[in-house]
Every structure is written in C-alpha cells, then in structure tokens.
Amino acid sequence: MRVLLSTYGSRGDVEPLAGLAERLRGLGAEVRVCAPPDEDFVRRLAAVGVPLVPVGPSARELTLAAPTPSSLPRYAAELIATQFEVVAAAAEGCDAVLATGMLPTAAGALSVAEKLGIRAVSATFQQLDLPSPHHPPLAYPGRPFPPGVTDNRVLWDLDARSVDTLFGEALNTNRVANGLPPVDRVRAYVVGDRPWLATDPVLDPWREVPGLDVVQTGAWILPDVHPLPAELVSFLDSGTPPVYVGFGSMPMHASADIARVAVEAVRAQGRRLVVARGWAGLDSIDDRDDCFVVGEVNQQALFGRVAAVVHHGGAGTTTTAARAGASQVVVAQATDQPYWARRVVDLGVGVAHDGPAPTTESLSAALRAALDPETRARATAVAGMIRADGATVAARLLLDEAGRGRPPASA
Incomplete structure (x- = not known):
C-alpha cells in the first residue's frame, strides 16, 4: 500500500x-x-x-x-x-x-x-x-x-x-x-x-x-525516544522541578516582552524554569542559573519532570502535557487555542490566562493556581485516562x- x-x-x-x-x-x-x-x-x-x-x-x-x-x-x-x-x-x-x-x-x-x-x-x-x-x-x-x-x-x-x-x-x-x-x-x-x-x-x-x-x-x-540533553538532565536533577514556558509556533505578537514576563512570574513563585525558544524566539533575560533555555526537545520526557507547563494552547502541546500529568497554564493566542484553554479548566488540570498578553502579576497568579496540590492531583488522574x-x-x-x-x- x-x-x-x-x-x-x-x-x-x-x-x-x-x-x-x-x-x-x-x-x-x-x-x-x-x-x-x-x-x-x-x-x-x-x-x-x-x-x-x-x-x-x-x-x-x-x-x-x-x-x-x-x-x-x-x-x-x-x-x-x-x-x-x-x-x-x-x-x-x-x-x-x-x-x-x-x-x-x-x-x-x-x-x-x-x-x-x-x-x-x-x-x-x-x-x-x-x-x-x-x-x-x-x-x-x-x-x-x-x-x-x-x-x-x-x-x-x-x-x-x-x-x-x-x-x-x-x-x-x-x-x-x-x-x-x-x-x-x-x-x-x-x-x-x-x-x-x-x-x-x-x-x-x-x-x-x-x-x-x-x-x-x-x-x-509519535513516541519520542530522543534522550534529553545531558546539560538539561543535570539542570533538572540539581533542584526542584522547574516550570516549562514555551509557545511553540506562536510568534507572540501580543506580548513583545513575554520572556521577561514569564521569567519574573515563575521566579515570583519560587520556581526555576525551562524556556523553549520556539517561533517567538524566547531566551533568558539574565545570567542567573535558575533558567535553562532549550530549542527542539523531547516534550514527552521533559513534561514528566516539570511542575507546570505554560504554553499557547495548541492541541499537541495540550495533549502532551495532559498525558504527562503536568498542570497547565494556557495563554491562548488565536484560532482553537481558547477552546483548549477552556478544556484545561473544565478538566481541572490547569488555568486559562485571561487574554493573550500576560503581565508578570497576571501570569504569576495563574501559575499560583496551577501549582496548587489539588490541580496537580487532578492532572495526574486525567493523565491515566488519555488514550495512547x-x-x-x-x-x-x-x-x-x-x-x-x-x-x-x-x-
């Protein structure tokens, strides 16, 4: 065939x-x-x-x-x-x-x-x-x-x-x-x-x-068998689970300063973070060692080791985070992304940010809710329901x- x-x-x-x-x-x-x-x-x-x-x-x-x-x-x-x-x-x-x-x-x-x-x-x-x-x-x-x-x-x-x-x-x-x-x-x-x-x-x-x-x-x-980079594994092993921040194929036109906002919001929760460059070109805002920047990476393996996933609400990222049992903060930008944000909320596995352009304060508040132990427990439960x-x-x-x-x- x-x-x-x-x-x-x-x-x-x-x-x-x-x-x-x-x-x-x-x-x-x-x-x-x-x-x-x-x-x-x-x-x-x-x-x-x-x-x-x-x-x-x-x-x-x-x-x-x-x-x-x-x-x-x-x-x-x-x-x-x-x-x-x-x-x-x-x-x-x-x-x-x-x-x-x-x-x-x-x-x-x-x-x-x-x-x-x-x-x-x-x-x-x-x-x-x-x-x-x-x-x-x-x-x-x-x-x-x-x-x-x-x-x-x-x-x-x-x-x-x-x-x-x-x-x-x-x-x-x-x-x-x-x-x-x-x-x-x-x-x-x-x-x-x-x-x-x-x-x-x-x-x-x-x-x-x-x-x-x-x-x-x-x-x-597609099951991803690629190992995580050794430097990333060392970063993950060196402290508490970080928060992942990445917006995939979204250029993030609505928030030109999204990298600074994300880093400051995660730090406000006392967390380290992994930042994915994506099409928005995110990067670290300083040389502190609590932030690790990645390009193409095995999200299936990585999401199982993070405290929460901050993303744009694409169908693929939402599904990967749900399968990994990770709490989610969805900063929806366009098209179907607000729908996936609502589904995350309806399932109790995360938070939908109000609007496409977060501030440090608004994203920090969303993260606080996503990191709540009850949300984490619900995310773990839903992970077991996802078909493979x-x-x-x-x-x-x-x-x-x-x-x-x-x-x-x-x-």
Missing part, C-alpha cells in the same frame, strides 16, 4: 502526521508527506524514515508575516494552486490520500485525489472545524460574526458563506482547469460526510450531530480505506 498524507500549517499540523506515518510504516505501508518546507518539519519526518515533499512557502515565514484579512484570499489562491501542482505529482501511484491542515489547501488536496480517482479522507486536529449546534465556528480574520448572534446553526451558515467568499473562486478555478466540476459549498466539500477527528475523547469529547458521521480516532502521537493508540487506530482505518479500491476518477 502507498499512502499520501497532505497538510499545510504549523508544527501542530505536521507533528500528528509524523505519528501516523510511523504507524503506517510499521504496518508495511509506503508513506509520503506533503507539508511546508520548514527545516524542523523535514527533520521530524526524517526521524521516522518518511521523506517530506515540500509544498508552498515556509509555514514559519507565512505565520510571522501575519497576512492581513484583505490578503488572505490571495495567499489562499496561491496555496491552492500549489496543491494542484505538487500534491498531484506526489499522489501518483498512491492508494489513499489523507488531507488535513488549512481548509483551502485541504480542499486542493482532496480535489487532486478526486481527479486521480484515489480514496481520500479528510481529518482535523480539533473539533471546531466540524459544524455542530453544540459549538460556534471560528471566525476568519476580518470577517467577525454579527454582534448578538448566538445561534450556532446561524453562525455555521455564516461561516459557510465566508469560506465560499474567501476560497471558492480560487478552488473552482483550479478544479475546472483540471477537468473537475466546481463545488457549491467549499466547507461541506472538505468536511464530507465522514470526517476524522484526531483528538483524545477525554480532552475533546465529540457530541453526535445528525448527518455527520465523525470518526474520532484519538490523538496521533490513536495513531494505530487511524493507520489501520486508512489502510482499510485504501484497500477498498479506487473510486471512479473524474473526467
């Missing part, structure tokens, strides 16, 4: 595919991954023996450039066109395509599979992409929902119109040029009737929606899908 996994997005969109790819290879499949050409993505996939087929510009550069609402359709059009070029070549000879990541690029990848007559699956790493009367959609930049509208069904209808306005023309122009019929509702095309939700059911419980057969596989986690087999479940399902043969190709 030969499988193509396609995404465009940040580390949180690529990391789960590494976990799925590793399990697929373990079951004997040949795997290719189309993803942005960022060096850390290339390294991560190479570690599991999977080549990255580069598609589009660097995700980091695009994130740091922060496209304006008016430029979003142009960026999306360029990304969709690239999908038709790159993914089409990579998918040749494949038995199945799994598409995830940004909605317009997923639409492009699914269209390529349709053109080639390849079995295709649409997947997401957070349920806010899936229409439901139980939660509202995420608003696109520059297209806020009307104030006072609270009916989720109405909001999802407005979201569908926004998606069509932003991405419909670009998608259909490429579809027609490739011999495919235009689609009327872009979001409905991407979601389909049976989308996959690659999240843990304890952290992200899905409530059934008529007409939408959601397959919740569990999170796709999500990638295996998804890999077997995908190979079953691939084994059903090719659907009729579009003319």
Whole structure:
C-alpha cells in the first residue's frame, strides 16, 4: 500500500502526521508527506524514515508575516494552486490520500485525489472545524460574526458563506482547469460526510450531530525516544522541578516582552524554569542559573519532570502535557487555542490566562493556581485516562480505506 498524507500549517499540523506515518510504516505501508518546507518539519519526518515533499512557502515565514484579512484570499489562491501542482505529482501511484491542515489547501488536496480517482479522507486536529449546534465556528480574520448572534446553526451558515467568499473562486478555478466540476459549498466539500477527528475523547469529547458521521480516532502521537540533553538532565536533577514556558509556533505578537514576563512570574513563585525558544524566539533575560533555555526537545520526557507547563494552547502541546500529568497554564493566542484553554479548566488540570498578553502579576497568579496540590492531583488522574493508540487506530482505518479500491476518477 502507498499512502499520501497532505497538510499545510504549523508544527501542530505536521507533528500528528509524523505519528501516523510511523504507524503506517510499521504496518508495511509506503508513506509520503506533503507539508511546508520548514527545516524542523523535514527533520521530524526524517526521524521516522518518511521523506517530506515540500509544498508552498515556509509555514514559519507565512505565520510571522501575519497576512492581513484583505490578503488572505490571495495567499489562499496561491496555496491552492500549489496543491494542484505538487500534491498531484506526489499522489501518483498512491492508494489513499489523507488531507488535513488549512481548509483551502485541504480542499486542493482532496480535489487532486478526486481527479486521480484515489480514496481520500479528510481529518482535523480539533473539533471546531466540524459544524455542530453544540459549538460556534471560528471566525476568519476580518470577517467577525454579527454582534448578538448566538445561534450556532446561524453562525455555521455564516461561516459557510465566508469560506465560499474567501476560497471558492480560487478552488473552482483550479478544479475546472483540471477537468473537475466546481463545488457549491467549499466547507461541506472538505468536511464530507465522514470526517476524522484526531483528538483524545477525554480532552475533546465529540457530541453526535445528525448527518455527520465523525470518526474520532484519538490523538496521533509519535513516541519520542530522543534522550534529553545531558546539560538539561543535570539542570533538572540539581533542584526542584522547574516550570516549562514555551509557545511553540506562536510568534507572540501580543506580548513583545513575554520572556521577561514569564521569567519574573515563575521566579515570583519560587520556581526555576525551562524556556523553549520556539517561533517567538524566547531566551533568558539574565545570567542567573535558575533558567535553562532549550530549542527542539523531547516534550514527552521533559513534561514528566516539570511542575507546570505554560504554553499557547495548541492541541499537541495540550495533549502532551495532559498525558504527562503536568498542570497547565494556557495563554491562548488565536484560532482553537481558547477552546483548549477552556478544556484545561473544565478538566481541572490547569488555568486559562485571561487574554493573550500576560503581565508578570497576571501570569504569576495563574501559575499560583496551577501549582496548587489539588490541580496537580487532578492532572495526574486525567493523565491515566488519555488514550495512547490513536495513531494505530487511524493507520489501520486508512489502510482499510485504501484497500477498498479506487473510486471512479473524474473526467
């Protein structure tokens, strides 16, 4: 079996595919991954023996450039066109395509599979992409929902119109040029009737929606066997458990002084800290020996040795911290991150910071609550509930899908 996994997005969109790819290879499949050409993505996939087929510009550069609402359709059009070029070549000879990541690029990848007559699956790493009367959609930049509208069904209808306005023309122009019929509702095309939700059911419980057969596989986690650096181990061994501070792929535009704020807030609680540079470029603020700065690191091993994890609320980091039994402080920045912050609070495993730009005082107060023994005990209890087999479940399902043969190709 030969499988193509396609995404465009940040580390949180690529990391789960590494976990799925590793399990697929373990079951004997040949795997290719189309993803942005960022060096850390290339390294991560190479570690599991999977080549990255580069598609589009660097995700980091695009994130740091922060496209304006008016430029979003142009960026999306360029990304969709690239999908038709790159993914089409990579998918040749494949038995199945799994598409995830940004909605317009997923639409492009699914269209390529349709053109080639390849079995295709649409997947997401957070349920806010899936229409439901139980939660509202995420608003696109520059297209806020009307104030006072609270009916989720109405909001999802407005979201569908926004998606069509932003991405419909670009998608259909490429579809027609490739011999495919235009689609009327872009979001409905991407979601389909049976989308996959690659999240843990304890952290992200899905409530059934008529007409939408959601397959919740569990999170796709790649076991990280890399040892922690010797210098970091020495730091961890030399005192009480530190607090981890890192914001992953978030540039932290809302808080230019976030490194100083974080260091001072942790010190105010009498704790040492481990600071992850990430895309925000965090660093130590002085030469005191209570702060250790890391780059790429095994979070699965590290989070089991810290007193708390301060992070941005990405699905991957939230899941990794929960599996490790670490208390969490979520400083949500955008998109689905406020949702994960609420889930952390609802589960009793941490605190949601009020707003994206913490001060020393506000972050210190949040940490104080997260370090409470009751929160720590609850985090330990929840850790034992998290599934570890999500990638295996998804890999077997995908190979079953691939084994059903090719659907009729579009003319």
